[in-house]
Amino acid sequence: MTGRVYKSTGSWYTVKTELGHIYECRIKGKFRIKGIKSTNPIAVGDIVDFELETDNNQDTGVIHNIHDRKNYIVRKSVNLSKQTHIIAANIDQVFLMVTINNPPTFTSFIDRFLVTAEAYSIKTILLFNKIDTYDEEALNEVRYLAHVYRKIGYECIGISATTGKNVEKVKALMSGKVSMFSGHSGVGKSTLVNAIEPSLNLKTKEISTQHMQGQHTTTFAEMFDLSFDAKIIDTPGIKGFGVVDMDKEEVGDYFPEIFELKQDCKFNNCLHIQEPNCAVKEALDNDEIAFSRYRSYLQIVEGEDENYRTDNWGNE
Numbered sequence: 001m002t003g004r005v006y007k008s009t010g011s012w013y014t015v016k017t018e019l020g021h022i023y024e025c026r027i028k029g030k031f032r033i034k035g036i037k038s039t040n041p042i043a044v045g046d047i048v049d050f051e052l053e054t055d056n057n058q059d060t061g062v063i064h065n066i067h068d069r070k071n072y073i074v075r076k077s078v079n080l081s082k083q084t085h086i087i088a089a090n091i092d093q094v095f096l097m098v099t100i101n102n103p104p105t106f107t108s109f110i111d112r113f114l115v116t117a118e119a120y121s122i123k124t125i126l127l128f129n130k131i132d133t134y135d136e137e138a139l140n141e142v143r144y145l146a147h148v149y150r151k152i153g154y155e156c157i158g159i160s161a162t163t164g165k166n167v168e169k170v171k172a173l174m175s176g177k178v179s180m181f182s183g184h185s186g187v188g189k190s191t192l193v194n195a196i197e198p199s200l201n202l203k204t205k206e207i208s209t210q211h212m213q214g215q216h217t218t219t220f221a222e223m224f225d226l227s228f229d230a231k232i233i234d235t236p237g238i239k240g241f242g243v244v245d246m247d248k249e250e251v252g253d254y255f256p257e258i259f260e261l262k263q264d265c266k267f268n269n270c271l272h273i274q275e276p277n278c279a280v281k282e283a284l285d286n287d288e289i290a291f292s293r294y295r296s297y298l299q300i301v302e303g304e305d306e307n308y309r310t311d312n313w314g315n316e
């Protein structure tokens with residue numbers, strides 16, 4: 001049988017088949033996935049093959065195969081510095097929620113997030129939330145940012161989780177997909193998820209009660225089915241989107257507008273900083289690349305952005 005992992009608690013995995021049957025499964029043998037040194041072989045979102053075993057009149061599953069991952073997000077393991085913990089796999093899209101104020105979301109944060117998502121091969125959609133509260137100046141800021149990010153290929157939607165403005169649009173985008181929601185504390189993630197699926201509120205509370213009883217001290221992800229053929233992965237306690245180690249030369253590849261131009265630079269190892277005949281600098285001078293994006297690029301390449309290179313999961 002084949003199913004998707006919805007939850008993992010230590011050695012047991014909750015797996016749901018396409019027909020909607022749920023089985024508690026264990027792993028048989030060792031799983032080694034090329035290039036990943038991880039503390040957990042299987043993560044929420046993984047597609048696995050398993051066989052049923054009957055034990056005390058109860059059917060449990062034994063997982064013997066894991067399907068290739070489309071993508072996955074990791075965090076560094078707390079104890080073993082070289083190992084990573086896979087938080088979730090096979091994520092179709094992440095909605096990055098942004099607010100202009102209360103709290104402010106800066107472009108350096110947005111761009112760092114987008115770079116990480118690009119490195120993970122996860123599509124990002126920007127949701128500008130709380131538009132019901134903005135004055136003309138803040139709305140102009142939203143319009144400007146939406147223009148900047150649409151131009152380089154990111155879908156942008158202005159929403160209000162409290163009035164429901166454009167929430168149907170978000171639901172339409174979620175249909176048939178596995179989504180995650182991210183953004184600073186206070187941007188409205190819980191409010192939006194509640195607007196999308198009011199009954200989900202209950203489940204999230206159940207989990208945190210479990211936490212309080214001390215059953216799980218570490219954070220873990222969980223997948224939820226929504227009522228309209230959409231799935232979300234909730235990652236309680238995990239803020240931000242982690243970090244990916246990358247070489248200076250690689251950073252530009254995760255800025256779509258820089259990646260597109262790099263073939264036109266004189267040097268093929270151009271870092272777009274001081275080099276002569278640099279197509280990126282030229283585009284910047286012609287206002288074809290947003291200055292805020294280039295500034296974020298420099299911050300990451302020059303390592304000014306300390307948080308970028310440290311593991312900042314959970315302590316935003």
Ligand SMILES: Nc1nc2c(ncn2[C@@H]2O[C@H](COP(=O)(O)OP(=O)(O)OP(=O)(O)O)[C@@H](O)[C@H]2O)c(=O)[nH]1
Binds near residue numbers: 159190191
């Ligand atoms: N006016 C207005 N308020 C909103 C909107 N969305 C969320 N809020 C309010 O913003 C506050 C924070 O919202 P939450 O949904 O708790 O934010 P969160 O992103 O889940 O925050 P964390 O759980 O800390 O990560 C709450 O008081 C919400 O009522 C919106 O679209 N408009």
Ligand SMILES: [Zn+2]
Binds near residue numbers: 265272277281
């Ligand atoms: Zn260049």
